[in-house]
Amino acid sequence: MKLHRIKLNAIEHRPLLKGLDLSFTDDNDLSNVDPNCFIGINGSGKSQLLETIADIFFYLDRIFRKINRVIEPNAPCLFELEYSITKSNQNYIVKVIQEKSRGTAPDVLLFDYNYNELELFLDDIESYLPQKIIGYTSGENETLSIPFLDYYDEYADHTASRALPEINSSKKGAAKDYDPRFYLMDYSTNKGVVIANLMSGNSRKVKLLLDSISITGIRNFQLKIQTKHKAAKGKDGIKLTPELEATVKNLKIAAAAYEYDASINAYTFDFYNNDVTRKVINKYFGSSIEFYTALYKLELLNNLIIDKKYRNEIKKTRRQKSLVIKPPTVSEMDKVFSYSEIKLFLNNKSLIDYINLSDGEHQFLNIFGTILMQDTPNSIFLLDEPETHFNPKWRREFVKLWNALAAGRTQDNFITTHSPFLVSDCKREKVFIFKKENGTLQISLPTKETFGASFDYILMSAFGLEYTTSEKSLKDLKDLIKSDDIELIEKGLSNFGESPEKFYLYKRIEELRENTKDDAPNL
Template structure:
């Protein structure tokens, strides 16, 4: 399951708000004290109530309604769960909402200036034909309803009346004109409780990493990722561990029963009132993971930057993990840039954006950094701002980029005193593309690095910085040369738009991506694979332009390692892009471009730059 949306009612600064999430990467931006952390902490309370615990002070102070709730809608990965050995389909039980989401609501009554016990309900699109939802009825009441109202339309002998789910399905099917409406179903009663127990085991694992640093030995910046490592490892082995647990429980109960049998021989009156019962702790309380330090300085005694660096590399490792557990994982990270060198900030952010390539992972990040925000596709941005004293939320195509730029304090990144020297601006998608062009330009009679008349910009295609800089570049009234990869179809529209402006030229690459322009003979400089990755037939170049090199090479390295080649290490696609751009591109020569049949194309790009110099 992944989160589709979050609804907060009377929770802190939010009176009534719904926030929709992308199912991969989400970036929450806004001014200080706007409510970014509140969103993450509400989810922590919903899932764990551990790192952040619910409190009476979480109630919105301006609300006349003293009821506070956190409601999360999930995209269901499963709809069928085993309840009392019977497969129960939550869709057929009408337990999904009108959008097809599994929506769970947790509510606290805050009257009398104290927090009441938690009430958990499912918000469902449920038939209003029944006074009480059928999942909340005891089996005796279901049998009574079946015999009194449906005996004339249902063959009662064909139904197993010992199975509540079978009785409910018969009633649903036999009820004419089912009318659905939004209903809150209490899941603390009867089969509702059993269904909730099954659903809880399928909900995603949620981990919150906060930006606040505590001056204690148990600093959460260290402890949170270490605990997460333990929980993640346990989640991947959960089925095996549960089998072990079941064997232990059964064995213990067997021994207990054998003990009672012996006790009955001596004192049956005592033995008859006893029964064996086994309790157990959560698996993650039985294991503890840490790092030992050879230099004698404990991890929790090191500087905050080093402690945060542990978190950074935990996520880098996660991004390259080959498998995950059976449950989805949601990582919520506050201000990952905290205490980090700018270089590490960018590396961490890219690692976080890579995590959702594992389809079982969802990431939610907050930041104040314009530079990091500029790396995120606009459809993954959640923008918070206040209007008329209330918090407003913009997402996807509704994000006002001008307002975002103002809120984050984005300033023109071209100094005025140097802009008068500029003759042409080279506009590329990302920082690796800038590195690539810097490294290959000397092959084409031009030096982008040292020529003050040329400036390279990483626009990010359709991302925030693209639009911010695009508005600004128009004011400079300078020629622009735009070069985008062919792998993103929507860039064609951007190319057309740029070409419609005077003194501007744009093109998409004939090959799929910039990485296709690195000759495969150079791969062995970094990866001990010789020529095995490349099709050795004479016509290998015919399919080369359409290969997704980073993804395919990453998969190839994995297969080689699994086949026993210990000299190879697994590399993510993003790491391969970095190696190609920063290292292999330096080794490209004219002859290698000609061998790939791309010299004329690449030379044409640089000719467009030269004519403005």
């Protein structure tokens, strides 16, 4: 899947993006991960565009999916979208045009790679949408979260309705399940990502991931499921769908041991990492993404502890005001599903509890674990400043590791960043500089190649930084350069580290000495 073009003809809640018309190159080279990279200062529209892409695909998913379809009267914006997708080893081009904001579905056109139009029926449109939309945000208030949170709420409600016999018998399709199309990878998903990868992921690629953080593997973890406790609504608590009942049954088989408390219908599963456990997990759950999805669906049930009216009010406010409002956090003791006792082996064979890892290590495992397991073709990654908590070494190796984990996939990748490390590993035609001038968004490509470029050039192009030295030290250095006192300048040299700007102090000393010679009397 590759996004070729997005045009936003009208978008009321994000006026900065109105009129945006961006085209993206598609070199068909699957041997390298070559992300589209959005750079620029805060508030220049980078994250807004990522969210708009997610918004559009969320809208298309709702009105074209076969199960739990929602007739959406209001489009998120008036847009034109073009992307390529691979189906049954054939490449197709999809064009979507939304001309009216209310009451009218978009026109969806299908073409072969020679732009010959093909017949497309309404019930077939879903199969030409991206299979997975994966979002990542490191912050609590990132706008990218909104469409994913809405999807989370909607999917959780559908899961709850499918567990109720009276609804299943009267509402056609209510009992059917469908795998989620949207995955938001934020801090709350870390544990599931780590467990799924370390228990059922590709061993060679998992090692690549772990080598960077001095961890060799997982020793054990615990899962808890409780559906009939004091926080659960109704006398019978949270109902499980047949699919989730099957998941619980499979967890019983895979666990080394489990306990059951009938009074609150609670299970505590203990898992130990060994060959037998991994084989059983692979047999009953499949790949790491399938195992993660099974756990993800159980985790959705935590949303049902919160009163439905309150959840609906949050969702309404979120949409009306474009605010990232999350449901209140459910305490660990009240959750329907929770993780605990995750123990990891360090290189020196000592143990560390997962929660004792640093924020950067959590983020590293979450991002690259997600990239590793989300190998579904025709997927799109939307990563909003994923390197926020990374040290310089990890930032420098970001694209390299991404490539090692995901090269060869038919996926598209978008990333926003402020890091010159990431930009220096992206081709010029994939780098988009966002600038806001007098309230108007300007997007341009760099004038020179960015792949392998110096940080000075990247920082100048993206952020208008004439100097890369920090502002306070640069001011002090400039003040010293203005001095006519050679001795004062020489004494001040030791106060500054090595930098291109420090060269001007040496040059100033030479100038003053030359002037002294010129002023000397001729004898």
